[in-house]
Amino acid sequence: MTTLKSENELPLRERKKVETRAAIHDAALRLVAENGVGHASVDAICSEAGVSSRTFFNYFPSKVSAIVGLSAFTVTDAQRQRFLERDGERWLVRDLCTLVGSVMDATARDGVDREAIRDLLGRRPELAPDVIRFAAELRHEIVALAEQRTTPARARLAVTLVMSAVDSALHRPLDAAYDDEFSTWLFEAVMTMQAIARESLD
Amino acid sequence: MTTLKSENELPLRERKKVETRAAIHDAALRLVAENGVGHASVDAICSEAGVSSRTFFNYFPSKVSAIVGLSAFTVTDAQRQRFLERDGERWLVRDLCTLVGSVMDATARDGVDREAIRDLLGRRPELAPDVIRFAAELRHEIVALAEQRTTPARARLAVTLVMSAVDSALHRPLDAAYDDEFSTWLFEAVMTMQAIARESLD
DNA sequence: CTAATTCCTGCAGAAAGTGCAAACTTTTAT
DNA sequence: ATAAAAGTTTGCACTTTCTGCAGGAATTAG
Numbered sequence: 001m002t003t004l005k006s007e008n009e010l011p012l013r014e015r016k017k018v019e020t021r022a023a024i025h026d027a028a029l030r031l032v033a034e035n036g037v038g039h040a041s042v043d044a045i046c047s048e049a050g051v052s053s054r055t056f057f058n059y060f061p062s063k064v065s066a067i068v069g070l071s072a073f074t075v076t077d078a079q080r081q082r083f084l085e086r087d088g089e090r091w092l093v094r095d096l097c098t099l100v101g102s103v104m105d106a107t108a109r110d111g112v113d114r115e116a117i118r119d120l121l122g123r124r125p126e127l128a129p130d131v132i133r134f135a136a137e138l139r140h141e142i143v144a145l146a147e148q149r150t151t152p153a154r155a156r157l158a159v160t161l162v163m164s165a166v167d168s169a170l171h172r173p174l175d176a177a178y179d180d181e182f183s184t185w186l187f188e189a190v191m192t193m194q195a196i197a198r199e200s201l202d
Numbered sequence: 203m204t205t206l207k208s209e210n211e212l213p214l215r216e217r218k219k220v221e222t223r224a225a226i227h228d229a230a231l232r233l234v235a236e237n238g239v240g241h242a243s244v245d246a247i248c249s250e251a252g253v254s255s256r257t258f259f260n261y262f263p264s265k266v267s268a269i270v271g272l273s274a275f276t277v278t279d280a281q282r283q284r285f286l287e288r289d290g291e292r293w294l295v296r297d298l299c300t301l302v303g304s305v306m307d308a309t310a311r312d313g314v315d316r317e318a319i320r321d322l323l324g325r326r327p328e329l330a331p332d333v334i335r336f337a338a339e340l341r342h343e344i345v346a347l348a349e350q351r352t353t354p355a356r357a358r359l360a361v362t363l364v365m366s367a368v369d370s371a372l373h374r375p376l377d378a379a380y381d382d383e384f385s386t387w388l389f390e391a392v393m394t395m396q397a398i399a400r401e402s403l404d
Numbered sequence: 405c406t407a408a409t410t411c412c413t414g415c416a417g418a419a420a421g422t423g424c425a426a427a428c429t430t431t432t433a434t
Numbered sequence: 435a436t437a438a439a440a441g442t443t444t445g446c447a448c449t450t451t452c453t454g455c456a457g458g459a460a461t462t463a464g
Contacts, residue, residue, distance in 0.1 A: 012429095012430070013430060020443095041418090052443065052444050054422090055444070128338060156369070196295070196356055215461055222412095245450085254413050259451090260411080
């Protein structure tokens with residue numbers, strides 16, 4: 001079981017929701033690890049989790065989202081506002097790192113386990129395109145934000161830069177030191193990318 | 203009609219294949235432009251193209267691939283070999299640009315119309331995640347190649363850098379001058395990214 | 405013209421995903 | 435404590451994408 005927080009204090013109804021959600025996610029993760037993505041049908045996951053297939057789609061909008069344990073990446077209004085406090089290209093990449101970092105930290109707080117996802121991607125690389133597709137939805141939202149601070153083309157480029165670093169995070173273990181400071185790690189990854197680019201260019 | 207080349211010279215059978223392929227792609231493009239992605243069902247595309255739905259999937263492995271007009275990005279053996287002639291990180295990014303550029307040029311020669319795709323993405327942004335997912339498959343192949351010249355982490359970073367530039371190409375019109383020299387354009391886009399990164403960093 | 409390929413098609417069916425209304429459970433109000 | 439209200443789960447019917455298989459039609463070769 002992935003859920004360890006807030007054992008009580010929550011009304012019974014909420015607690016049950018958290019539990020079924022975790023049950024579905026855990027079942028999905030387990031079955032995919034065993035049988036591969038293609039052979040883990042929604043029905044199979046459901047009977048493993050003790051839940052009807054209709055309920056499955058009440059909790060997750062798609063099979064992959066259940067496997068990854070994420071219904072959607074979302075940017076909160078507060079995050080959005082904070083990002084727009086500054087204007088223009090200056091600090092753009094840094095601010096994007098902060099923004100994306102806080103989104104990732106939020107999902108982590110909601111029980112999404114980056115390490116589990118990383119392990120899974122190592123064992124089942126077929127999943128990668130789907131996960132990337134998934135991240136593309138967050139990307140889209142963030143590009144829209146970045147476009148309020150610079151030209152569309154530069155916005156896309158900058159966001160891509162940052163999202164690539166996120167991608168790295170899904171493949172490489174982070175130092176424990178960064179566990180709650182994803183944005184710091186992000187920023188360093190972006191600088192590494194730049195270094196590689198400089199070394200290899202021309 | 204997208205197909206303008208090799209009017210004859212091809213055996214009749216081959217010519218017909220090219221035609222049905224184009225018919226399906228054009229129908230898909232047209233219907234999606236009119237009704238949106240969700241409302242252009244495979245069946246609708248098929249009757250528009252005058253083809254059975256079973257045939258549809260003989261030509262394209264998925265609905266989006268038909269819309270984009272691409273069955274798969276593939277790296278030829280020659281391209282693979284040329285890329286591996288050099289070893290190590292030096293020139294890595296440049297060689298990746300060459301590799302990816304030649305893959306893109308090949309698809310263009312096969313009738314894939316970057317401009318049509320770009321227009322479509324402008325008009326129907328919902329498609330973007332699917333297209334990205336699509337590109338992720340090519341990405342995977344190229345990462346495997348790059349890993350033969352450097353560490354996995356750096357390979358991923360470098361490939362991401364280059365693929366992001368490809369992404370830009372799907373959003374921005376290229377100067378006509380670059381039409382047959384995609385890799386040159388790619389390389390410049392990568393340098394632009396680096397410039398943005400340098401400006402915005404710290 | 406005949407025979408061998410190769411291609412198209414329909415059919416049957418798996419699997420993902422959605423809407424709807426009935427049944428059930430928790431919560432709230434009396 | 436009990437009944438109404440509110441929220442959840444479920445089954446059912448349905449759409450859509452996509453695959454395997456087998457028969458039939460067209461193309462090509464001999």
